[in-house]
Amino acid sequence: MKIFLFRSMIGIFFGAFIAVIFTNVFVLFSGKELLDSQMFLRNSLGSIFCGWFFTVSALYFENPNLRLSQQTLLHFVTVIILYFIFALGIGWVPFDLTSFFIAIATFLIFYAIIWTSFYLYFRRQMKKLNEELELL
Template identity: 80%
Template sequence: MKTFLFRSMTGIFFGAFLAVVFTNLYVLSNDSIMLNGTLFLKNSLGSIFCGWFFTVSSLYFENPNLRLSQQTALHFATVIILYFVLAFGIGWVPFNLTSFFIAIASFLGFYVIFWTSFYLYFKRQMKKLNEELELL
Protein backbone atom coordinates (compact mmCIF):
# COMPACT_ATOMS: atom_id res chain seq x y z
CA MET A 1 0.00 0.00 0.00
CA LYS A 2 2.91 2.32 0.77
CA THR A 3 4.34 1.77 -2.72
CA PHE A 4 0.93 2.39 -4.30
CA LEU A 5 0.54 5.69 -2.45
CA PHE A 6 4.09 6.79 -3.27
CA ARG A 7 3.61 5.97 -6.96
CA SER A 8 0.22 7.69 -6.94
CA MET A 9 1.69 10.90 -5.55
CA THR A 10 4.63 10.73 -7.96
CA GLY A 11 2.31 10.28 -10.95
CA ILE A 12 -0.06 13.03 -9.83
CA PHE A 13 2.78 15.49 -9.30
CA PHE A 14 4.45 14.54 -12.60
CA GLY A 15 1.16 14.91 -14.48
CA ALA A 16 0.54 18.31 -12.87
CA PHE A 17 4.10 19.40 -13.68
CA LEU A 18 3.65 18.45 -17.35
CA ALA A 19 0.34 20.31 -17.48
CA VAL A 20 1.99 23.48 -16.19
CA VAL A 21 4.99 23.12 -18.53
CA PHE A 22 2.82 22.61 -21.62
CA THR A 23 0.51 25.46 -20.64
CA ASN A 24 3.48 27.78 -20.19
CA LEU A 25 4.95 26.71 -23.54
CA TYR A 26 1.57 27.37 -25.18
CA VAL A 27 1.33 30.84 -23.67
CA LEU A 28 4.92 31.70 -24.56
CA SER A 29 4.68 30.42 -28.13
CA ASN A 30 1.36 32.12 -28.94
CA ASP A 31 1.83 35.39 -27.07
CA SER A 32 -1.49 34.54 -25.47
CA ILE A 33 -2.41 36.40 -22.33
CA MET A 34 -5.85 34.86 -21.90
CA LEU A 35 -6.51 31.16 -21.30
CA ASN A 36 -9.81 29.33 -21.42
CA GLY A 37 -10.24 28.28 -17.78
CA THR A 38 -12.51 25.32 -18.52
CA LEU A 39 -10.16 23.97 -21.18
CA PHE A 40 -7.16 24.45 -18.89
CA LEU A 41 -8.90 22.60 -16.05
CA LYS A 42 -9.99 19.74 -18.31
CA ASN A 43 -6.51 19.28 -19.80
CA SER A 44 -4.75 19.64 -16.45
CA LEU A 45 -6.96 17.04 -14.79
CA GLY A 46 -6.45 14.76 -17.80
CA SER A 47 -2.68 15.14 -17.51
CA ILE A 48 -2.79 14.45 -13.77
CA PHE A 49 -4.95 11.34 -14.24
CA CYS A 50 -2.71 10.14 -17.08
CA GLY A 51 0.40 10.58 -14.93
CA TRP A 52 -1.30 8.68 -12.12
CA PHE A 53 -2.36 5.61 -14.10
CA PHE A 54 0.95 5.32 -15.95
CA THR A 55 2.93 5.28 -12.71
CA VAL A 56 0.55 3.05 -10.76
CA SER A 57 0.10 0.53 -13.58
CA SER A 58 3.82 -0.24 -13.51
CA LEU A 59 3.15 -2.12 -10.26
CA TYR A 60 2.24 -5.10 -12.45
CA PHE A 61 5.96 -5.54 -13.06
CA GLU A 62 6.59 -5.98 -9.34
CA ASN A 63 4.22 -8.94 -8.98
CA PRO A 64 6.44 -12.06 -8.73
CA ASN A 65 3.45 -14.37 -9.35
CA LEU A 66 3.17 -13.18 -12.97
CA ARG A 67 5.46 -13.97 -15.87
CA LEU A 68 6.95 -11.04 -17.80
CA SER A 69 4.56 -11.67 -20.70
CA GLN A 70 1.56 -11.53 -18.34
CA GLN A 71 2.86 -8.39 -16.65
CA THR A 72 3.39 -6.72 -20.01
CA ALA A 73 -0.03 -7.75 -21.33
CA LEU A 74 -1.82 -6.50 -18.20
CA HIS A 75 0.13 -3.25 -18.18
CA PHE A 76 -0.43 -2.67 -21.90
CA ALA A 77 -4.17 -3.40 -21.69
CA THR A 78 -4.57 -1.13 -18.66
CA VAL A 79 -2.73 1.86 -20.08
CA ILE A 80 -4.09 1.65 -23.63
CA ILE A 81 -7.71 1.43 -22.47
CA LEU A 82 -7.39 4.20 -19.88
CA TYR A 83 -5.34 6.44 -22.15
CA PHE A 84 -7.70 6.22 -25.11
CA VAL A 85 -10.82 6.67 -23.00
CA LEU A 86 -9.16 9.77 -21.57
CA ALA A 87 -7.77 11.00 -24.90
CA PHE A 88 -11.09 10.67 -26.72
CA GLY A 89 -13.08 12.04 -23.79
CA ILE A 90 -10.96 15.14 -23.36
CA GLY A 91 -10.37 15.69 -27.06
CA TRP A 92 -6.64 15.03 -27.23
CA VAL A 93 -7.37 12.65 -30.11
CA PRO A 94 -10.18 13.62 -32.51
CA PHE A 95 -12.92 11.03 -32.74
CA ASN A 96 -12.38 9.75 -36.29
CA LEU A 97 -10.82 6.68 -37.86
CA THR A 98 -7.67 8.32 -39.26
CA SER A 99 -6.81 10.01 -35.97
CA PHE A 100 -7.51 6.77 -34.12
CA PHE A 101 -5.08 4.76 -36.25
CA ILE A 102 -2.39 7.45 -36.07
CA ALA A 103 -2.79 7.61 -32.28
CA ILE A 104 -2.67 3.80 -31.95
CA ALA A 105 0.46 3.60 -34.12
CA SER A 106 2.14 6.38 -32.12
CA PHE A 107 1.16 4.77 -28.83
CA LEU A 108 2.47 1.36 -29.93
CA GLY A 109 5.72 2.88 -31.16
CA PHE A 110 6.35 4.73 -27.90
CA TYR A 111 5.29 1.71 -25.83
CA VAL A 112 7.72 -0.58 -27.65
CA ILE A 113 10.56 1.94 -27.31
CA PHE A 114 9.97 2.49 -23.58
CA TRP A 115 9.37 -1.19 -22.80
CA THR A 116 12.52 -2.25 -24.67
CA SER A 117 14.58 0.48 -23.00
CA PHE A 118 13.47 -0.54 -19.51
CA TYR A 119 13.96 -4.22 -20.31
CA LEU A 120 17.52 -3.69 -21.54
CA TYR A 121 18.33 -1.40 -18.62
CA PHE A 122 17.18 -3.88 -15.99
CA LYS A 123 18.80 -6.79 -17.81
CA ARG A 124 22.09 -4.87 -17.74
CA GLN A 125 21.62 -4.06 -14.05
CA MET A 126 20.98 -7.73 -13.31
CA LYS A 127 24.13 -8.71 -15.19
CA LYS A 128 26.22 -6.19 -13.24
CA LEU A 129 24.79 -7.38 -9.92
CA ASN A 130 25.48 -11.01 -10.77
CA GLU A 131 29.06 -10.17 -11.72
CA GLU A 132 29.53 -8.36 -8.41
CA LEU A 133 28.07 -11.31 -6.51
CA GLU A 134 30.55 -13.67 -8.19
CA LEU A 135 33.40 -11.50 -6.93
CA LEU A 136 32.33 -11.94 -3.29
Protein backbone atom coordinates in the same frame (compact mmCIF):
# COMPACT_ATOMS: atom_id res chain seq x y z
CA MET B 1 -0.48 -0.08 0.19
CA LYS B 2 2.39 2.22 1.13
CA ILE B 3 4.01 1.67 -2.28
CA PHE B 4 0.69 2.31 -4.05
CA LEU B 5 0.22 5.62 -2.21
CA PHE B 6 3.82 6.69 -2.85
CA ARG B 7 3.52 5.86 -6.56
CA SER B 8 0.19 7.66 -6.68
CA MET B 9 1.72 10.84 -5.30
CA ILE B 10 4.67 10.64 -7.69
CA GLY B 11 2.32 10.13 -10.66
CA ILE B 12 0.01 12.97 -9.63
CA PHE B 13 2.94 15.36 -9.17
CA PHE B 14 4.53 14.29 -12.46
CA GLY B 15 1.25 14.71 -14.32
CA ALA B 16 0.79 18.18 -12.81
CA PHE B 17 4.37 19.09 -13.74
CA ILE B 18 3.78 18.01 -17.36
CA ALA B 19 0.55 20.05 -17.44
CA VAL B 20 2.39 23.16 -16.22
CA ILE B 21 5.22 22.67 -18.73
CA PHE B 22 2.81 22.25 -21.68
CA THR B 23 0.73 25.24 -20.56
CA ASN B 24 3.82 27.43 -20.31
CA VAL B 25 5.08 26.29 -23.71
CA PHE B 26 1.64 26.97 -25.21
CA VAL B 27 1.51 30.48 -23.72
CA LEU B 28 5.08 31.29 -24.79
CA PHE B 29 4.80 30.10 -28.37
CA SER B 30 1.16 30.75 -29.24
CA GLY B 31 1.17 34.45 -28.47
CA LYS B 32 -2.10 34.15 -26.55
CA GLU B 33 -2.33 36.06 -23.32
CA LEU B 34 -5.53 34.45 -22.10
CA LEU B 35 -6.36 30.77 -21.74
CA ASP B 36 -9.74 29.08 -21.85
CA SER B 37 -10.17 28.11 -18.19
CA GLN B 38 -12.42 25.13 -18.93
CA MET B 39 -9.93 23.72 -21.44
CA PHE B 40 -7.03 24.36 -19.04
CA LEU B 41 -8.82 22.55 -16.22
CA ARG B 42 -9.80 19.61 -18.45
CA ASN B 43 -6.26 19.22 -19.86
CA SER B 44 -4.60 19.60 -16.46
CA LEU B 45 -6.83 17.04 -14.79
CA GLY B 46 -6.32 14.69 -17.74
CA SER B 47 -2.56 15.05 -17.45
CA ILE B 48 -2.66 14.48 -13.70
CA PHE B 49 -4.84 11.38 -14.06
CA CYS B 50 -2.63 10.00 -16.86
CA GLY B 51 0.46 10.55 -14.72
CA TRP B 52 -1.26 8.68 -11.90
CA PHE B 53 -2.38 5.62 -13.86
CA PHE B 54 0.86 5.28 -15.82
CA THR B 55 2.82 5.33 -12.56
CA VAL B 56 0.51 3.05 -10.59
CA SER B 57 0.00 0.54 -13.41
CA ALA B 58 3.75 -0.15 -13.40
CA LEU B 59 3.13 -2.07 -10.17
CA TYR B 60 2.24 -5.05 -12.38
CA PHE B 61 5.97 -5.40 -13.01
CA GLU B 62 6.62 -5.88 -9.31
CA ASN B 63 4.32 -8.88 -8.97
CA PRO B 64 6.60 -11.96 -8.77
CA ASN B 65 3.67 -14.33 -9.42
CA LEU B 66 3.36 -13.12 -13.02
CA ARG B 67 5.69 -13.79 -15.93
CA LEU B 68 7.12 -10.80 -17.80
CA SER B 69 4.78 -11.45 -20.73
CA GLN B 70 1.75 -11.41 -18.40
CA GLN B 71 2.97 -8.27 -16.64
CA THR B 72 3.50 -6.53 -19.96
CA LEU B 73 0.12 -7.58 -21.33
CA LEU B 74 -1.75 -6.46 -18.19
CA HIS B 75 0.12 -3.15 -18.12
CA PHE B 76 -0.41 -2.54 -21.83
CA VAL B 77 -4.13 -3.30 -21.75
CA THR B 78 -4.64 -1.16 -18.65
CA VAL B 79 -2.84 1.91 -19.97
CA ILE B 80 -4.12 1.77 -23.54
CA ILE B 81 -7.76 1.48 -22.44
CA LEU B 82 -7.51 4.20 -19.80
CA TYR B 83 -5.44 6.51 -21.98
CA PHE B 84 -7.76 6.32 -24.97
CA ILE B 85 -10.88 6.74 -22.85
CA PHE B 86 -9.42 9.99 -21.54
CA ALA B 87 -7.71 11.10 -24.74
CA LEU B 88 -10.94 10.77 -26.71
CA GLY B 89 -13.06 12.23 -23.90
CA ILE B 90 -10.82 15.22 -23.27
CA GLY B 91 -10.22 15.90 -26.94
CA TRP B 92 -6.52 15.06 -27.17
CA VAL B 93 -7.37 12.67 -29.99
CA PRO B 94 -10.08 13.84 -32.42
CA PHE B 95 -13.02 11.49 -32.69
CA ASP B 96 -12.47 10.22 -36.22
CA LEU B 97 -11.03 6.99 -37.60
CA THR B 98 -7.85 8.39 -39.16
CA SER B 99 -6.84 10.31 -36.04
CA PHE B 100 -7.62 7.31 -33.87
CA PHE B 101 -5.38 4.99 -35.92
CA ILE B 102 -2.57 7.56 -35.99
CA ALA B 103 -2.87 7.91 -32.19
CA ILE B 104 -2.83 4.11 -31.75
CA ALA B 105 0.28 3.79 -33.95
CA THR B 106 2.03 6.60 -32.07
CA PHE B 107 1.08 5.03 -28.74
CA LEU B 108 2.41 1.62 -29.83
CA ILE B 109 5.71 3.10 -31.03
CA PHE B 110 6.27 5.05 -27.81
CA TYR B 111 5.19 2.08 -25.67
CA ALA B 112 7.62 -0.22 -27.49
CA ILE B 113 10.50 2.26 -27.16
CA ILE B 114 9.90 2.88 -23.46
CA TRP B 115 9.33 -0.82 -22.65
CA THR B 116 12.49 -1.84 -24.53
CA SER B 117 14.52 0.87 -22.81
CA PHE B 118 13.41 -0.26 -19.35
CA TYR B 119 13.97 -3.92 -20.27
CA LEU B 120 17.52 -3.28 -21.47
CA TYR B 121 18.30 -1.08 -18.45
CA PHE B 122 17.14 -3.68 -15.92
CA ARG B 123 18.82 -6.47 -17.84
CA ARG B 124 22.10 -4.53 -17.66
CA GLN B 125 21.57 -3.92 -13.94
CA MET B 126 20.92 -7.63 -13.38
CA LYS B 127 24.07 -8.55 -15.29
CA LYS B 128 26.11 -6.08 -13.22
CA LEU B 129 24.73 -7.43 -9.95
CA ASN B 130 25.42 -11.03 -10.98
CA GLU B 131 29.01 -10.12 -11.86
CA GLU B 132 29.45 -8.48 -8.45
CA LEU B 133 27.99 -11.54 -6.73
CA GLU B 134 30.46 -13.79 -8.51
CA LEU B 135 33.32 -11.70 -7.10
CA LEU B 136 32.22 -12.41 -3.52
